[in-house]
Amino acid sequence: MAGPSLEQWILDLGLQQIDDPLIGKSIYRKPFDGQIILSAELEGQISIGLRQARDRRRLARKKLATMLGLSERVYERYENNVSRLTVSRLVHLCEVLGASPEEMLSPAAPHLWGKTDTAAALLLASIEKLRTFDEETLRDVLSLLSRIESQTNIKSNSNGGDNDGAAPAAPSLPTVADPLQGGAEHRNAPG
Numbered sequence: 001m002a003g004p005s006l007e008q009w010i011l012d013l014g015l016q017q018i019d020d021p022l023i024g025k026s027i028y029r030k031p032f033d034g035q036i037i038l039s040a041e042l043e044g045q046i047s048i049g050l051r052q053a054r055d056r057r058r059l060a061r062k063k064l065a066t067m068l069g070l071s072e073r074v075y076e077r078y079e080n081n082v083s084r085l086t087v088s089r090l091v092h093l094c095e096v097l098g099a100s101p102e103e104m105l106s107p108a109a110p111h112l113w114g115k116t117d118t119a120a121a122l123l124l125a126s127i128e129k130l131r132t133f134d135e136e137t138l139r140d141v142l143s144l145l146s147r148i149e150s151q152t153n154i155k156s157n158s159n160g161g162d163n164d165g166a167a168p169a170a171p172s173l174p175t176v177a178d179p180l181q182g183g184a185e186h187r188n189a190p191g
Contacts, residue, residue: 032111045108047081052107053099054079067096102127 004012015028022039029036037045054064065075068089077083085093094101102124106113114120130138 030111032109032115033117037109042108043084044081046085046105047079049104049107050085050093051079053093053097053103057097059097064096068092100127100131 003009009015010017010028013030015030016036017026017028018036018038019025020027020029020039022043054061061075061079062072065072068075074083078085078089090101090104093099094104102113106120106124110117110120112120113123130141133141
């Protein structure tokens with residue numbers, strides 16, 4: 001399984017090489033609004049977002065720590081950006097706060113939801129609205145989006161593949177099961 005070259009992958013995703021002091025070596029990151037957020041700032045923004053999510057729910061730090069199986073002092077280290085969150089701890093926090101991953105991560109990394117502030121805000125608002133729909137409505141929305149995508153592809157192919165300045169699609173990721181097609185497979189592009 002050769003896949004794209006490293007250089008092609010970096011180019012397709014618009015990644016830039018930076019020296020990140022927290023990591024101590026060169027890494028590749030995606031710029032947003034002309035800037036690249038270093039790991040230390042990203043960690044700080046996640047800590048702020050965690051504290052704000054807890055505050056919005058008017059939940060005492062001690063109560064949240066108890067639900068996580070932590071002492072208040074240990075939990076406080078996450079909110080004060082002393083300790084780094086693991087992915088599993090972040091998932092657990094979403095569960096006990098009743099928070100979405102978007103609520104927890106988008107303030108720190110809006111570039112994961114759009115190329116511009118406006119695009120990210122629109123997608124995040126759409127996701128928030130979608131979360132309120134029942135399963136039948138979600139199926140209808142997915143069907144509508146599939147039809148729109150088909151029409152967009154037809155228009156794109158009819159004008160010689162020019163996507164009106166849109167960036168080309170990123171390299172495809174491995175095939176995964178489509179939950180609406182009884183396990184049928186489809187490909188997802190990196191997000």
